[in-house]
Amino acid sequence: MAKEESTYGTDPTPTGAANAVLVRSLEISPFQSDAVERELIRGYMGNYEVLHANQRVEVTFEVEMVGSGSAGTAPAFGPLLKACGNSETIVASTSVTYAPVSSSFDSVTIERRVGKEGR
DSSP states (O other): OEEEOSSTTOOOOOOHHHHOOOEEEEEEEEEEEEEEEEOOOOSSOSOOEEEEEEEEEEEEEEEOOOOOSSTTOOOTTHHHHHHTTEEEEEETTTEEEEEEOSSOOOOEEEOOOOTTTTO
8 A cells, every 4th residue: 555645754544445556576675774884093993883874664566557447537556656756747537647856756655465354
């Protein structure tokens, strides 16, 4: 499930009925970071401290490029496209288009549920 956040970092509480996205090849790396050594001059030998900077979770998957079934209605994966740096333009009863942007990306909450019981 994927739902846009109205405020960055605030869970918008996605629901299966409104925000489900069918995916395949799901991979989740629960902890990614950049290792930064503190190369300080010290009066003793040994390794430098390593700090974890830019901590993040990495989620990769594939979605089928399939529309919503109604002209002028965004597809279920629309919030994902916006979070990846695209703007969304909806023309009621006609079309939905996406175009790359260079700033002000939307953020999304992604939840994983598998199967009927959500496991």
